[in-house]
Amino acid sequence: MAEIDGMIRPTINRIRPYSPGKSSAEVMAELGLEKVTKLASNENPLGPSPLAIEAMREAAAGVFVYPDPQCIELTAGLAEMCEVDPECIVIGRGSDEIMHMLGLAFIDPGDNVVFSLPAFAIYPYTARVMDAEEIGVPHVDFRHDLPAMADAINDRTKVVFVSNPYNPTGTIVTRDEVAAFMDRVSDDVVVVWDEAYMEYAASGPDYPDTLQYVREGRNCLVLRTFSKAWGLAGLRVGYGMGSPEIMGALKQVREPFNVGLMAQVAAAASLKDLDQVPRSVANNDTGKEHLYARFDEMGLDYVRTHSNFIFVDTGMDSVECFDGLMRLGVTVRTGDIFGFPTHIRVTVGLPEENEIFADALSAVLGK
Numbered sequence: 001m002a003e004i005d006g007m008i009r010p011t012i013n014r015i016r017p018y019s020p021g022k023s024s025a026e027v028m029a030e031l032g033l034e035k036v037t038k039l040a041s042n043e044n045p046l047g048p049s050p051l052a053i054e055a056m057r058e059a060a061a062g063v064f065v066y067p068d069p070q071c072i073e074l075t076a077g078l079a080e081m082c083e084v085d086p087e088c089i090v091i092g093r094g095s096d097e098i099m100h101m102l103g104l105a106f107i108d109p110g111d112n113v114v115f116s117l118p119a120f121a122i123y124p125y126t127a128r129v130m131d132a133e134e135i136g137v138p139h140v141d142f143r144h145d146l147p148a149m150a151d152a153i154n155d156r157t158k159v160v161f162v163s164n165p166y167n168p169t170g171t172i173v174t175r176d177e178v179a180a181f182m183d184r185v186s187d188d189v190v191v192v193w194d195e196a197y198m199e200y201a202a203s204g205p206d207y208p209d210t211l212q213y214v215r216e217g218r219n220c221l222v223l224r225t226f227s228k229a230w231g232l233a234g235l236r237v238g239y240g241m242g243s244p245e246i247m248g249a250l251k252q253v254r255e256p257f258n259v260g261l262m263a264q265v266a267a268a269a270s271l272k273d274l275d276q277v278p279r280s281v282a283n284n285d286t287g288k289e290h291l292y293a294r295f296d297e298m299g300l301d302y303v304r305t306h307s308n309f310i311f312v313d314t315g316m317d318s319v320e321c322f323d324g325l326m327r328l329g330v331t332v333r334t335g336d337i338f339g340f341p342t343h344i345r346v347t348v349g350l351p352e353e354n355e356i357f358a359d360a361l362s363a364v365l366g367k
Ligand SMILES: Cc1ncc(COP(=O)(O)O)c(C=O)c1O
Pocket: 041, 042, 093, 094, 095, 096, 097, 120, 163, 167, 194, 196, 224, 225, 226, 227, 233, 236, 237, 238
């Protein structure tokens, strides 16, 4: 073993394994429950579009053939929807994979990566796996502090990650804040606008159009995913948009057949369902208002969200709260992993799931 230990790149030992939380199957087996309401990973409770399911049925018998390495049909659909050139798009096995490609293509040992704290786990991972330094900039009032992030950039900074909406708090940075930030950032840094939850926020008047910077040829990478509003988390498919030069670099390091056939056909078919996103957003809007009302009744502080999850201060130890909820058949994320020991992050579910969660929380808190 000692020999192997010495062979592993030292930076790999700095990587903290991603902790996905307990799966529903684990919780059911551990507690003998018949059903678990999973509100832990910000998935879409309405599930995928019927068009996606139909497309997968039709494609299933063809999975013995490798998928299209260039994802031509899906890329064309995205190019039309987002009004960008197909050569400005890259498809990944989830947007996570595109962040990994970015690290491989751009980050040298000794470079650094800037992001807000708390951070989505893949940002520090991307830095560590490439032996880069992490520069974490504290949030202010649950929001990214973009001026402080611009101050933190130095001559070894390669990448800045901004999740907008911000996971885990659900806040956004506005159009004007983004414009002021882009005015300050020079083009030797790649700014990643991680818009995994943008569909839930995009109708708001202040939500930025970051594709404008891509069209202007700025060094940006806009990341989006089919895992959230499109309801395809289990398939792993996301996409990135940026200049043809950035895309070219990402494609150099991309695995040849990185996106499976099912993922490609389901995502492409989903784009034709013009109601998938509006119905998901409508369920979310109703659900979040209902949850706010329940939190108000319990006297709890929460962050008003632009996303499909709510960050709420339970006033008790978040791990104990999680355990109490789990025993009642509900899973959420604990805030301790984000540095908030009394918060939990709960995904907005179906109306009946929100009710089950709120009743369980009220029981756990004795309120
Ligand atoms: C902020 C943020 N970015 C990216 C992702 C990853 O999405 P994907 O499923 O496309 O890899 C998530 C998933 O939870 C997320 O919360």
